[in-house]
Amino acid sequence: MAEFDLAASFIPSLHKPASLLPIARHRQSLLYLIETYPVTIVVGQTGSGKTTQIPQYLEQAGWCSDGKVIAVTQPRRVAATTVAIRVAEEVGCKVGAEVGYSIRFEDVTSAATRIKFLTDGLLLREALVDPLLSRYSVIMVDEAHERSLSTDILLGVLKKILKKRPNDLRIIISSATLQAEDFLNFFKGDADAEPKVEKSDALTLDELIAQGSSNNQGADAELGGSIGRIINLEGRTYPVDILYLEKPAEDYVEKAVQTVFDIHTKEPDGDILVFLTGREEIDTAVQAISERAASLHPRAQSLMALPLYAGLSTEQQMYVFEEAPENTRKVIFSTNIAEASVTIDGIVYVVDSGYVKLRAFNPTTGIETLTATPVSKASATQRAGRAGRTKPGKCFRLYTEASFQSLEEATVPEIQRSNLAPVILQLKALGIDNIVRFDFITPPPAELVIRALELLYSLGALDDYAKLTRPLGIRMAELAVEPMMAKTLLSAPSFGCLSEILTIAAMTSLGGNIWFHHDGEKKRMESARRKFAVEEGDHLTLLNVYQAFVTKGRKEAKFCHDHYLNFKALSRAVSIRAQLKRYLERFGMNVEESLSSSNANKQPLSVGGGGGPDKGEQIRRCLTTGFFAHAAKMQPDGTFRNVAGGTVLHAHPSSLMFNRKADWVIFHEVMETGNKTFIRDVTKIEKNWLVEYAPEFYKIQR
């Protein structure tokens, strides 16, 4: 052993100098393409520096003169903020000065901001106010290959804007290899028919550029016509060996555990990342590792298993980033969250189950399903790549090579498997009336569009000609909640319960992250939850929780801890509520704040006041005006049937109605998982309210 360890006496720099990134060599080519063509597709492997460097190159090249801004969109909030912080550091300014970011509830930009990172959903919102997005000279859509709902809509909207701003707007799409040509073809579209107006000297330059950047220059030039080009930026990743099973595994969770032990006993140092589909599998696997790790030789390196999924608290998620203790190998069992959203350093081995849980909306039943589905080739490749970030790695696929070959090339984009009511409402508000003729990069199935149009019509957002109604439809589009809740909010003044519905809207947008417990505290959490329970159902219970939080829990961290409440989620509810309130006030609605439920333990909402219908009933009536399509009747066996009668629905175990009697109910959400269909956020109503508030809808049903 050497006394002087060279590696230990140097501290590696946190960030690579920008000039050493592979992208630096392509600077001139990039700027040339962006100057010359309206659209540039950047194929950048991870580590190429595209997100951090391209906006800086553009700013230095003068794309922000006359006060214009460069926008870079991200599908996720964390990405928008972390990248902005990083670029501000490189530029040498404060975040919010020349470099800033903007996400919901956090606008860290100023008049000086020239490079702005934001979520693609927020940029779409900006288009409602500024339809041509005229303050931007360049819009870069990052991670477009992920094909999120917002990215897809944004691409369609940008194509439309480009026709109106052909000379002063530039679009950059960053994509994985597989989809680059699709994006270019999309923007080419009907530009195809126009004669090519390519300058001859540009062509020669193209050839020069393409030699350094693209391996099939001839095809690309032909492909892009006058609209754009594809440029390849090599990344900085290490090779990953892919290994397959010889024959299929019967139980991939068990096989994953065995594979982890094989790696641990036979392969050199390096942490392991295992992709499974959900919480249950992950908990099982973590348990199995902990049990069997005891059988390892006492002097051998030990094995530490950690779970990773979105449902964990931030604190619990942080463990995966910590270095393992001395003489210990870390193995992380994760959902798809580690495929793109969360990056863990030091992973050398990936074990891929080959499955992912995907959501799909059934337009016939109106029910969302969440099912384990084989991954796509693109997804499997992305997972494998997680092993080669710091040194060469290995990926163990728990399926055969033949199975891999039979996988779909790419995951079906969200727009083809989602409830499109919010999408269509948004498009209509952007002035896109003819949904069928809208230029989607991949069009959604007609059944999804029809179902969405029917719902929006029944809510009163669209008229007989499928035009957005005024003011109802326009206002629904502006509110950042799903259409049924937007309708409920806008009905609330006539029921005298706007303050309460604002709270309920904010609480339901949290998507069930309100209660929170560690291992072995389940019973105590359940009894804490019962303290807030209101007989009429989950919505009024949520109202109680919120009231208790703002009166007590916000000041005292102990309150949340003692009642097993998620402080972060409830704080977010406060922000959402405030934002919704601002919108309603802008519509001219007066929000009188009532403290109808300041005493959380007394159920004052059920008690009638002053002879008229009580507040609780008004709230439940109001909810019916938005959620009439989500109605069900309880059967003697405690399950529910929807109005059509065909579907058996179960109250979700997190619902009050899980173990209570009811007759008719409305619910916020319905989802089929495995072999059961669950309804969440359930509230009792009267049957005749359905006909009273949705006469046409219930006429059609008969």
Add this chain to the structure above:
DNA sequence: GATCACCTC
């Protein structure tokens, strides 16, 4: 009688 992948305005 026993629980839902990941995001976002």
